[in-house]
Amino acid sequence: MGAYLMTLALEALAFAVFVALAAVVPYVRRKRGYWTSRGVTVATGARALAATVPGIRLDEKSLARYRDKAAAATLVGLHDAGRPCALACDVRVAAAALGNDGFIEPLGRTGAGSLIPRVVNAETVTAMLPAMCEAVTELITSLEALANLRQTIGPWTYAKKCSITTVATCVYGQPMIDSRVNAFAEQCDKALQRPAVTDYFTTYDLSSISGRGASSTDFKQLLREAAAADQNESSDVTDKQVRQDMFEFITGAIEPTAALVTAALYVLSRDQNIQDKLREHLDVVLDKHQQRITIDQLDRLTYLENVLEETLRKYPLVAVVRRLTTKSYVVPDGGQSVLEPGTLVAVPVHAFHHDQTHFTAPEMFLPDRFPGQLSSAYMPYGSGLRSHIGKHFVAVEVKLIIAMLVSRYAIHVDSDEPGRSPDPFDRTSFAGVRVKLTNHNGVKEPAMYESLRKCHRGNKKFLLFR
Numbered sequence: 001m002g003a004y005l006m007t008l009a010l011e012a013l014a015f016a017v018f019v020a021l022a023a024v025v026p027y028v029r030r031k032r033g034y035w036t037s038r039g040v041t042v043a044t045g046a047r048a049l050a051a052t053v054p055g056i057r058l059d060e061k062s063l064a065r066y067r068d069k070a071a072a073a074t075l076v077g078l079h080d081a082g083r084p085c086a087l088a089c090d091v092r093v094a095a096a097a098l099g100n101d102g103f104i105e106p107l108g109r110t111g112a113g114s115l116i117p118r119v120v121n122a123e124t125v126t127a128m129l130p131a132m133c134e135a136v137t138e139l140i141t142s143l144e145a146l147a148n149l150r151q152t153i154g155p156w157t158y159a160k161k162c163s164i165t166t167v168a169t170c171v172y173g174q175p176m177i178d179s180r181v182n183a184f185a186e187q188c189d190k191a192l193q194r195p196a197v198t199d200y201f202t203t204y205d206l207s208s209i210s211g212r213g214a215s216s217t218d219f220k221q222l223l224r225e226a227a228a229a230d231q232n233e234s235s236d237v238t239d240k241q242v243r244q245d246m247f248e249f250i251t252g253a254i255e256p257t258a259a260l261v262t263a264a265l266y267v268l269s270r271d272q273n274i275q276d277k278l279r280e281h282l283d284v285v286l287d288k289h290q291q292r293i294t295i296d297q298l299d300r301l302t303y304l305e306n307v308l309e310e311t312l313r314k315y316p317l318v319a320v321v322r323r324l325t326t327k328s329y330v331v332p333d334g335g336q337s338v339l340e341p342g343t344l345v346a347v348p349v350h351a352f353h354h355d356q357t358h359f360t361a362p363e364m365f366l367p368d369r370f371p372g373q374l375s376s377a378y379m380p381y382g383s384g385l386r387s388h389i390g391k392h393f394v395a396v397e398v399k400l401i402i403a404m405l406v407s408r409y410a411i412h413v414d415s416d417e418p419g420r421s422p423d424p425f426d427r428t429s430f431a432g433v434r435v436k437l438t439n440h441n442g443v444k445e446p447a448m449y450e451s452l453r454k455c456h457r458g459n460k461k462f463l464l465f466r
Helices: 002-036 046-050 060-069 091-099 122-148 155-172 178-193 219-230 235-269 272-286 295-299 302-314 349-353 391-408 427-432 447-456
Strands: 075-080 083-088 321-325 344-347 409-412 435-439
Touching: 002 075, 060 075, 060 083, 060 349, 075 344, 083 091, 091 321, 091 344, 122 155, 122 295, 122 391, 122 435, 155 178, 155 219, 155 235, 155 391, 155 427, 178 235, 219 235, 235 272, 235 302, 235 391, 235 409, 235 427, 235 435, 272 302, 272 391, 272 409, 295 391, 302 391, 391 409
Parallel strands: 083 344
Antiparallel strands: 075 083, 321 344, 409 435
C-alpha cells in the first residue's frame, strides 16, 4: 500500500510539473520573443527568467552584471516585474535616456515639470552658503573632542545631521533652533523611508513670513514664485507642485550629501598619500584668499574636485537610473531596433563607471585621472533636465565639509574597528563605515576655518550636534 501511494504521489507530481512547464514555457518564449522580434540581444539566466513574472523586480546589482556580460551590445532585452526593460549598454543610448525629451522618470514627472533645476541654481546655492558654513562649523566643533581622544566615528550620521540642518534652514527661510531642527529631522527620515509626500509636507504652511517677499534662502517662497510665474492654474495645484518639489529637494539633498561625504572619507582613510596631497593643496590654495568663504574660493579647490569626482565614479549616488520612453526611440545600432513608448530603460551607471574601456584601472582610486580621463560614460548625476535633483546643493556642501575636515583632522582606518566598506548598491551600508579622527600634527588654522569661526562667533542658532 505504501509503495502504491508513493507511486501515485510521484505521478501527481510529474503531472503538476508537466502542466506547469506547459504553461511556463510558452509564456517565457512569448516574453523573449518581444525582444528577439526587435533584433535585441536577450538576457539569459535564472534572474532574468524570474523577472518576466509580474511582481518580481530586477535589483541594481543584477542589472550591472548583465551589462558587464554584454558590454559589446547596444541593448540587452530584459523584463522587470513582467514589463519590457531595455538595459542600455551603449553610452549613446544611456545619454539619450538621461537627457532626451523622449524619456521621463518612471513615476511620471519630467525634468521640465520640476521647478528645482531653475530655483536651485548658482545664485541660490551662493545664497545658501552662509547656512552651510554655520552647519559645517557646528560639525567641525562637535568633532574636536572626539579627535583629541582619537575616536572612531560613523561619518554618515554626522554628515546627515549637517545636511539636515542646512536644508531645514533653507526650507524654512530662517535660522533654526534645536527643537525645530529635530522635528524637521524626524519628518525628513520619514520622507526618506517613503517614496511619497508625507502628511507633514502635505499640510506644510506655504504662506510667506509676515507678508514679506522671499528671502534668498526661503526655499518654499522661491518655489511658489517660480510656480506662479509659470502657471495660470489654481493655487491648490500650485501648492501641490511646490510641496512635491520641496519633498524631492529634501530627499535628493540630505542622504546623497551624507553618502558622498562618507565615501570620500572612506577612500581618504585608506590612502594617506592622497589625503596628504589633498591637505597640502587645501593649505596652499585657501591661505591665498581673504578670510571669508565664497563660491569662487571653493571653485579653486581643483584637486579636491578631482577627489570628489573620483569618489563619485566609484560610488555614484545612484547605481542604476531608470527612465520610461514617451515616444518611439530608434536605437543607434545600425539595425532597425526601436523602443516603443512605455518601454522601461535602465542605465547601469555603476557598470559604466567601472568599465576599463572608458576608465583605466577602474578598480583603483586615482583622482589624477580627472579631468584628462573624463568620459561621456561618466554620469554620476545623470544629465540634462532630469539630472540629480540636488546636485548643485550636494556638490557645494560636500566640498565645504571635506575641505574643513581634511584641513582640520587626519583621517585613519581603525584597525580595531575598521567598519564596513560602502556598497553603492546598498545605501544602508554607508551607515556602517567607520573612520578614526585625530588632530593633524602641526596643523595651522586655514583661512577658511578662521572665516567659519568668525561667522559662527556669537551666533549659536544651531544646537543639533551635542
